[in-house]
Amino acid sequence: MTAEPLALRSARELAEEVLFPASTAVDRSDRVPAEHLDLLAGRGLYGMAAPEESGLDLPDQAAALRLLEILAGGCLTTTFVWMQHHGAVRALAESRNRALQQDLRPELISGKRRAGVAISSAVRTGPAPLRAQQVVGGYLFSGTAPFVTGWGMIDLLHTAARDNDDALVFALLDAEENEGVTAEPLDLLAVRASGTVTLRFHRHFVPRDKIVRVVPQEEYLRxxxxxxxxxxxxxxxxxxxxxxxxxxxxxxxxxxxxxxxxxxxxxxxxxxxxxxxxxxxxxxxxxxxxxxxxxxxxxxxxxxxxxxxxxxxxxxxxxxxxxxxxxxxxxxxxx
The missing domain is CATH 1.20.140.10 (Butyryl-CoA Dehydrogenase, subunit A, domain 3)
Structure with a gap:
């Protein structure tokens, strides 16, 4: 019988000894405890999307899916916040923006910096709630990202807006409110401690050096x-x-x-x-x-x-x- 990968044994221990015993308390809290996310980082689990670089023992996709399953069985809310991170890691691996890749990817893989995601509103069929307008030096993002998780617990936001040619403009933005970005908390049926908000973008300028990639929507959806x-x-x-x-x-x-x-x-x-x-x-x-x-x-x-x-x-x-x-x-x- 093949031995269970070390990453899964570590995740199972964390789920049974820490996450599940605290899950009802987290359910009634206003945010996931920082120590839960720190424990995930300390065990190398923020490197799930880059196992070769992080050294995480995940031999294949089946093992990665099993890792998610184990953690979700411990505390769905904690897992829900953590899982948003990995899209940014994968996106930077495919990016032609080498400076952004070299600057951020190692810290994201280690969990020293943590990411969320705001791409669903741009990739859906029909009119896009979040639009990108190309201007000198970058893009203006305008509209809404209805469900953004981890607000107040993440450093970066992997964001997509759609331009007039139905191309998706992906960027890594600082996860903070400013003159061009405001957040409205959402009261969800469950995972209320996940820091899920609606973000509103008001002609928010995104410089070209923050752009991860631009890809046709049809290609992305495949x-x-x-x-x-x-x-x-x-x-x-x-x-x-x-x-x-x-x-x-x-x-x-x-x-x-x-x-x-x-x-x-x-x-x-x-x-x-x-x-x-x-x-x-x-x-x-x-x-x-x-x-x-x-x-x-x-x-x-x-x-x-x-x-x-x-x-x-x-x-x-x-x-x-x-x-x-x-x-x-x-x-x-x-x-």
Whole structure:
């Protein structure tokens, strides 16, 4: 039997000994404890997207997905903030802006500097809420980024705005309010401590040296399935936690979880939306079963069961796409 990678053993220890015991307290807090994020950095986990450079023992994509699953089963809110970081690391690896790459990437990989992401509003089909206008020396960003996570806990924001030619302009911006950027906190159903806000850009000037890359929207969307795949691991982690709390009452759910995990890993790009839907729907059923087993005590604020139900509902909707929603509606309504 192949030994479990060290990174997964380290993540499991952190999830069971620190994250899960504190998860209900985090659920009622206004932000993720800084020490949780520092522990992730101290174990090298901010280098997940660059294992060769960080030295993190993650041999393949399946191991990276399993890492996300383990941490999400410990504390979804902490994992939700941490996972936003890795898009910036990957983006800098592909960037032609060598100065920006050399200046920021080592610190991002180590977790000394931490990033969030604000790209969903620009990549969606239809009119883009966040627009980029090219001007002398750079771009002006105007509009909104509706869901930006980690505000107040991140240093940089991997941001995308769409120009008049339907190209996505990606930049790494300082994660702070100023004359051109304002933040409005959001009161979410779950992960309230994630620092999720709506950002409003008011002709915010982005100098050319902050631009990571410019890519046609159509080209970017061809690789979008991978972000859906990694988001799907969060639901598997939540389902796994509910199953562990159910114990002997879990019935056939553990086998379903194993099958859903294999499906997510093996899915082609075209199959990822269905794999994501399978995991999300499983998380909802497992969390509700956990609540039923727990009884009326699940209605109380400190109960893991009620937190898992809310978080499972959140994961039905987070980072979705029309293809995922269609698959979920088919499963939930048995169409």
């Amino acid at each position: 690789g979008d399935a991978e972000s859906l795949r990694f988001n799907g691991a969060l639901s598997l982690g939540l389902a796994g936690r509910a199953i562990s709390l159910l114990g002997e009452d879990a019935g056939g759910l553990p086998a379903e979880l194993d099958a859903a995990r294999d499906r997510l890993v093996d899915a082609t790009a075209e199959e990822v939306p269905a794999a994501r839907a399978i995991g999300s729907e499983l998380a909802v059923r497992a969390a509700n079963a956990c609540a039923v087993q727990h009884g009326s005590g699940a209605l109380l604020p400190g109960a893991h069961a009620q937190r898992l139900v809310r978080e499972a509902t959140f994961l039905l909707l987070f980072g979705s796409r029309p293809s995922v929603r269609a698959e979920l509606l088919d499963r939930l309504t048995d169409r």
